[in-house]
Amino acid sequence: MKNQKQREQDLKEIEKAYSTILSKLPLTNEGVESTPKRAAKALLELTQGYHTTPEEKIGEGIFPYEGDGVVHVKGLEICSLCEHHLLPFIGTCSITYIPDKKILGLSKLKRISDIYARRLQVQERLTEQIAEAIEKSVNPKGVLVVIRSVHLCMKMRGVCEKDPETCTVVRKGEFARNQLLTMQYVSESHQAPKL
Ligand SMILES: Nc1nc2c(ncn2[C@@H]2O[C@H](COP(=O)(O)OP(=O)(O)OP(=O)(O)O)[C@@H](O)[C@H]2O)c(=O)[nH]1
């Protein structure tokens, strides 16, 4: 992982690259003087997930559990950047797991999804990585992750689709074996926001 000095150097180089990009546009706006600096900071913020791991974010947030239930958390906001166009995709994530003696602190589900969303992504891989991280942390009997999102690269450019929604589903353990259970929780997942 990069240290503070390397990251400051990266920030300067990204800022320079944004200046070059802007210099190719016939701009007349006066307000863009500090834009390369702001854009560089924004890019690093949107990709800060590269500098952390689930283990680090989960910390002490794993607890013993004796029950036989299901944990289902929906409506976790996903803000990511597509790796092809560097344009946002924005959606909601629903995480369901069947604990086996261990549960995660609820906020840790959002922290895990953020670690992977704050990188350059395709939605399929993002969904898979969240499911894998939950599997690795508490070894549940099953995990189901559903993301429903809108890709701005489909809406603002290219095909310019008016109301596109992409749904990706990853099933592990019990969910991979039980289609009916999977369908129940997929149908309960929140729709992507209207953008
Ligand atoms: N599978 C998948 N595709 C994505 C995701 N985000 C963007 N894409 C797609 O990546 C593809 C890149 O296709 P290319 O033909 O290389 O790029 P392009 O010419 O900009 O494609 P168009 O968007 O069709 O104009 C496009 O079809 C995008 O819609 C994602 O999360 N998952």
Ligand SMILES: [Zn+2]
């Ligand atoms: Zn894209």
